[in-house]
Amino acid sequence: MTxxxxxxxxxxxxxxxxxxxxxxxxxxxxxxxxxxxxxxxxRILWQQDHLTLGELSQFCCCAxxxxxxxVDRLEKKGLLRRTVDLEDRRIARIVLxxxxxxxxxxxTKVIQKYLSPFQVFQPDELRELVxxxxxxxxxxxxxxxxxxxxxxxxxxxxx
Numbered sequence: 001m002t003x004x005x006x007x008x009x010x011x012x013x014x015x016x017x018x019x020x021x022x023x024x025x026x027x028x029x030x031x032x033x034x035x036x037x038x039x040x041x042x043r044i045l046w047q048q049d050h051l052t053l054g055e056l057s058q059f060c061c062c063a064x065x066x067x068x069x070x071v072d073r074l075e076k077k078g079l080l081r082r083t084v085d086l087e088d089r090r091i092a093r094i095v096l097x098x099x100x101x102x103x104x105x106x107x108t109k110v111i112q113k114y115l116s117p118f119q120v121f122q123p124d125e126l127r128e129l130v131x132x133x134x135x136x137x138x139x140x141x142x143x144x145x146x147x148x149x150x151x152x153x154x155x156x157x158x159x
Contacts, residue, residue, distance in 0.1 A: 021117075022036050024114065024117075025039065025114060028110050028113055028114045029107075029110060029114075031110065032103065032106055032107060032110060033077065037060075037062070037066075037070055038070055038073065038074055039107070040060050041056060041060060041070050041074060042079065042080075042096075042100065043107075044056060044059045044060060045080065045094060045096050045100070046096070046101075046104050049095055049096055050083075050095055051093065051094055052085075052091055052092065052093055052094070053067055053071065053092065056071070056094060058144070058148065059148060061148075071094055074100075077099075078099050078100075079096065079097060079100035079103060080094055080095060080096050080097055080100050081094075081095055081097055082095075083095050134149055137149065
């Protein structure tokens with residue numbers, strides 16, 4: 001196979017796997033009243049509260065208007081709220097409510113089920129996969145990649 005053929009196959013597989021994980025995420029998180037996208041916002045905030053909409057957008061790799069809609073829906077559910085930044089009143093920060101904090105514990109079992117497809121890998125195979133995906137992400141994102149990857153690693157270690 002040529003490099004071009006392999007690249008096309010890799011891209012197609014990443015898209016298909018991403019869509020499949022998104023669908024299964026919606027199925028898993030429906031039981032706790034969240035979509036997979038809403039859960040991702042919550043997961044980021046459980047790790048690092050008081051983010052701006054722009055920071056949330058960067059960390060979840062979503063367009064700002066999409067993040068605004070997700071935050072609106074989570075705010076209506078009483079799981080988070082917007083607060084004014086004390087240093088710059090033009091900036092809104094997203095803060096978890098007490099209900100949002102309480103939701104973290106029940107998601108632990110759901111996350112384990114959601115991650116179960118990765119059990120097909122041995123630990124060193126998973127480390128290799130993660131390393132290759134990080135390398136690819138750094139190539140795509142350039143300089144901004146490391147802050148996201150660091151936050152991602154911190155989230156993974158806290159679960």
